[in-house]
Amino acid sequence: MRRISLVSRYTKTVKLDIVLGENCEIIDVVVSGDFFAYPEEAIERLESKLKKCNSRTCVEEAFGEISGAVILGIDVADLKNRIAELLENCTTASLMEKEKVTPQP
Amino acid sequence: MRVVLDLEGHDAYWQMALDEALLVLRSLGRIANTLRIYRFKPSAVTIGYFQKIRESVNLEFLHERGIQYTRRITGGGSVYHDTNGELTYSVVLPIEGALADASESYRVICSGLVYALRKLGAPGEFIPVNDVAVYGKKISGNAQTRRAGFLLQHGTLMYATDLDTVEKALLAPREKLESKGVRSIRERVITLREVIGEVDVNALVESLIEGFSKALSAEVYHDVLSEEELRAADNLVAKYRSPEWIFKR
Numbered sequence: 001m002r003r004i005s006l007v008s009r010y011t012k013t014v015k016l017d018i019v020l021g022e023n024c025e026i027i028d029v030v031v032s033g034d035f036f037a038y039p040e041e042a043i044e045r046l047e048s049k050l051k052k053c054n055s056r057t058c059v060e061e062a063f064g065e066i067s068g069a070v071i072l073g074i075d076v077a078d079l080k081n082r083i084a085e086l087l088e089n090c091t092t093a094s095l096m097e098k099e100k101v102t103p104q105p
Numbered sequence: 106m107r108v109v110l111d112l113e114g115h116d117a118y119w120q121m122a123l124d125e126a127l128l129v130l131r132s133l134g135r136i137a138n139t140l141r142i143y144r145f146k147p148s149a150v151t152i153g154y155f156q157k158i159r160e161s162v163n164l165e166f167l168h169e170r171g172i173q174y175t176r177r178i179t180g181g182g183s184v185y186h187d188t189n190g191e192l193t194y195s196v197v198l199p200i201e202g203a204l205a206d207a208s209e210s211y212r213v214i215c216s217g218l219v220y221a222l223r224k225l226g227a228p229g230e231f232i233p234v235n236d237v238a239v240y241g242k243k244i245s246g247n248a249q250t251r252r253a254g255f256l257l258q259h260g261t262l263m264y265a266t267d268l269d270t271v272e273k274a275l276l277a278p279r280e281k282l283e284s285k286g287v288r289s290i291r292e293r294v295i296t297l298r299e300v301i302g303e304v305d306v307n308a309l310v311e312s313l314i315e316g317f318s319k320a321l322s323a324e325v326y327h328d329v330l331s332e333e334e335l336r337a338a339d340n341l342v343a344k345y346r347s348p349e350w351i352f353k354r
Binding site: 011012015030031032033034035036037038039040043070072073 | 153154155156157160178179180181182183207208233234235248249250251252354
């Protein structure tokens with residue numbers, strides 16, 4: 001498991017505390033900050049939908065769940081992209097790590 | 106629009122419970138549009154709905170000073186509510202007309218604060234998303250929640266807040282301060298007293314009522330809380346005192 005904090009500063013600040021599993025899937029995520037969301041529950045829905053995500057597609061689907069919400073102070077598209085990139089980089093790093101330990105014939 | 110004053114003040118749990126109760130009762134059609142102007146007594150800290158308490162306030166300092174703290178139902182940042190130097194307002198309104206758009210609604214409601222400040226000689230200006238500033242420094246922070254077609258917005262007006270306590274009580278990430286071109290919270294904020302000298306609180310209250318009346322194009326009348334409002338708030342106080350709510354994030 002890896003714990004990662006992703007802090008993004010827009011007009012407001014948002015922080016994602018993410019726990020990644022061995023297969024680079026999101027095990028847990030908490031979204032915090034001084035931004036505004038209407039309804040507020042949209043953020044809790046997003047947290048819930050992001051769990052188990054391990055790909056850009058999944059992240060995009062999770063954000064689709066809150067597309068009807070109004071979020072002030074955050075660039076939602078940028079935030080979505082940062083999470084997707086985090087998962088992609090994690091996957092790449094894990095693959096490289098696995099290649100390193102693969103026994104040579 | 107009715108106006109309810111509480112200048113003697115009540116504690117943070119009660120004030121936050123009453124604001125939520127008024128939103129619920131307004132959305133149920135049980136009360137009229139309401140403006141409250143009140144104090145936190147004793148002084149207290151509130152944090153935004155999405156904030157992590159341990160990353161937003163200096164809990165050790167608050168415990169040492171016996172300063173109460175709770176979480177709001179509204180987003181935004183942490184605030185120190187000084188009994189002797191800050192007034193808080195709250196307003197519950199239907200979401201209609203210029204208030205339909207969330208960003209615009211902050212501008213509309215905050216124009217009441219801007220009016221009051223200017224009337225008293227301070228060149229207030231609205232800074233999106235949710236601040237009012239004088240000379241580029243924050244003098245008022247505002248936060249809103251929306252439920253079932255109605256909104257609650259509450260906000261501060263620092264007229265003589267003890268800014269040393271603000272500096273010690275609240276935690277602001279260094280990067281956030283740098284992005285605003287300052288090194289400390291103290292450098293980022295200003296009080297009305299620093300701008301115009303000693304503040305006549307009664308004149309400030311009257312200016313705020315006049316300002317909100319103009320901002321919302323509403324005739325105002327003074328009123329007191331009903332038994333139903335008091336009961337509804339009483340029922341919510343335990344939530345605002347509870348560790349489950351305060352340490353939710």
